[in-house]
Amino acid sequence: MRIRRTFFIGFSLVIWLLIIYVTVVNRQITLTDGNEDVNNRLLKLEEGIAEQYKLNKHFINDLHTVIEAKKQAAVVDNEIEVHTRKEFKGTVIPVLVLACNRVSVSRCLDQLIQYRPNPDQFPIIVSQDCNHQETTDVINRYGSQILLIQQPDQSDIDVPPKEKKFKGYFKIARHYGWALNQTFFNFNFETVIIVEDDLDVAPDFFEYFLGTYPLLIKDPYLWCISAWNDNGKLGLVDEKKPELLYRTDFFPGLGWMLTKSLWIELCSKWPRAYWDDWIRQPEQRKDRACIRPEISRTRTFGKIGVSNGLFFEKHLKYIKLNEVFVPFTKMNLSYLMKDIYDNELIRTVYQSAVVSYQELKDDKIAYDGPVRIIYHTKDAFKRTAKLLGLMDDFRSGVPRTGYRGIVTFHYKGRTVYLAPNMNWKGYELSWS
Incomplete structure (x- = not known):
């Protein structure tokens, strides 16, 4: 692209020189004295042409120098990009599988x-809590293909009386903290992908x-990469575009990746319980975002757990798991960098046509392209989200998949933005 731009500049410069040249010639052949000898005029013309030739040669040499420098810069940029790709491709990123008492952990591990x-680039560490022997036996069958570590603290946890039935969340938080300490401080890894034992993973995970x-x-x-789309149900994703990625608040x-x-x-x-809601609080998030996919690269098969199947029957079991391999390492994903992404999102969303839910549902929109449904209040958002089949809850004021208050999804063949006004001032904690 830069080379083509340089040639365009060079071409323009040549045209400019030709104009100067013609001007000089015209000036030289203009009769300034009707009695001037023809030989003198020819001599002056020859001198002018010679001088212009030197000038042209000088500019052309400079132009060649600029073009060559641009070529070399492009080569260097390409070498840097290739080196960067090689460097990242050689990065060791372990997968930490959090297990407890599900013998079905084998489905995830397989x-x-x-x-x-x-396997050298992506070692698998299984961290087991609960001292469940049957699960331990299943994990041990994988031998050297995985590394098993076991949470040593199996003591009872003191839980407030009103939260006795949520004791499982306290144990999970304790396990997470111990396992991540082991991964980062004992094994000294710089990055980790966390997977729970009830997740299916996509071929391009x-x-x-x-x-x-x-x-x-x-x-x-950015503070995390997630494989999950909270609104990734069939009918709400563009199955033709598995390569689409988004930022989300x-x-x-x-299935998520974080750094040491x-x-x-x-x-x-680290909290004693409810770590996932804790991490969504503004004190932890600090206005940072995660990357999430259009089509999930994980899907939960764990209906039974500490949440007692909350959301599973109504929502989670309908999540679409990606089946098409997307070569992300060969793609230019710079559009996801904050400045580029924010500018394009705001431009696209707030130039899109405003429609009602009913118009969208009845497919009574006469034009192609993305559309926007506006919400002003928490109740308006929840009402529209329910009608569309979206998750309608908030955590620390942020709707699921929301970015700058905008929830992007796919509906009846088009992109739809459930969005606040353009003068959006930020998330309201009271909406939680």
Whole structure:
């Protein structure tokens, strides 16, 4: 692109020189004295042409120098990009599988082992809580294909009387904290992908995380990469565009990648329970975002758990798991960097036509392209979200998949934005 721009500049310069040249010639052949000898006029013309030739040669040499410098710069940029890709491709990113008492952890492990491109680059660490022997036996069958570590603290947890039935959430938070400490401080890894034992993974699961890893490292306004789309149900995603990725202010979890530097920030204040809602609070998020896919790269099959199947029957079991391999490591994902992404999103969303839910539902929109449904209040959002089949809850004021208050989804063949006014001032904690 830069080379073509340089040639355009060069071409324009040549045209400009030709104009000067013609002007000089015309000036030289203009009769300034009707009695001037023809030989004198020819001599002056020859001198002018010679001088212009020297001038042209000088500019052409400079032009060649500029073009060559641009070529070399392009080569250097390409070498840097190639070097960066090679560097990131060689990065070791372990997968930390959090297990407890599900013997079905084998379903998750089988897929991880089947799809990982390189066991040295993606070692699998299974961290088991609960001292459930049957699950331990299943994990041990994988031998050297995985590394098993076991949470040593199996003591009872003191839980407030009103939260006795939520004791499982306290144990999960304790396990998460211990397992991440082991991964980052004992094994000394710099990055980790966290997977729970009830997740299916897509064929391009590893490619997705490896391709987005540079974004997580380069963009200070990102703090996680997630494989999950909270609104990723059939009918709400564009199945023809599995390569689509988005920024989101909502922490999705369910297969996510974080760095050691983030864990150092969080570990000293890690909560006793409800870690996922805690991490969504503004004090932890600090206006940072995550990357999430159009089509999920994970899907939960764990109907039974500490949440007692909350959301599973109504929502989670309908999540679409990606089946098409997308070569993310070969794609230019710079459009996801904050400045580029924000400008394009705002322009696209607020130039789109405003429609009502009924018009969208009845397919009575006479034009192509994305459309926008506006919400002004929490109740208006929840009402519209329910009608559309979207998740309608908030965490710390942020709707699921929301970015700058905008929830993007696919409906009846078009992109739809459920969006606040353009003068949006930020999330309201009272909407939680």
